[in-house]
Amino acid sequence: MLVYLEDEPVAIYNVGGEFYATSDVCTHADGPLSEGKLKGNTIICPWHGSCFDVTNGAVLCGPATEPVKTYQVVVEGVIGRVV
Numbered sequence: 001m002l003v004y005l006e007d008e009p010v011a012i013y014n015v016g017g018e019f020y021a022t023s024d025v026c027t028h029a030d031g032p033l034s035e036g037k038l039k040g041n042t043i044i045c046p047w048h049g050s051c052f053d054v055t056n057g058a059v060l061c062g063p064a065t066e067p068v069k070t071y072q073v074v075v076e077g078v079i080g081r082v083v
């Protein structure tokens with residue numbers, strides 16, 4: 001799911017009922033991570049296949065070499081906020 005935090009595109013992920021958020025912008029060549037496939041806690045960039053751990057932004061496979069920015073998701077009842 002893609003949302004915007006001010007002007008920043010942020011991808012939201014549901015991993016087994018826990019919510020995580022990263023920048024939507026892949027650190028390799030700006031691919032849209034919200035359009036990638038989520039497998040467990042790994043998001044796979046749709047453009048060149050880089051893999052990131054959505055829980056901490058770490059690169060799990062290239063070609064990306066830099067981690068993706070993460071955000072905290074706070075859920076209060078049925079409302080979720082990215083902070």
Ligand code: FES
Binds near residue numbers: 030047049
């Ligand atoms: S833009 Fe994401 S792997 Fe290239």
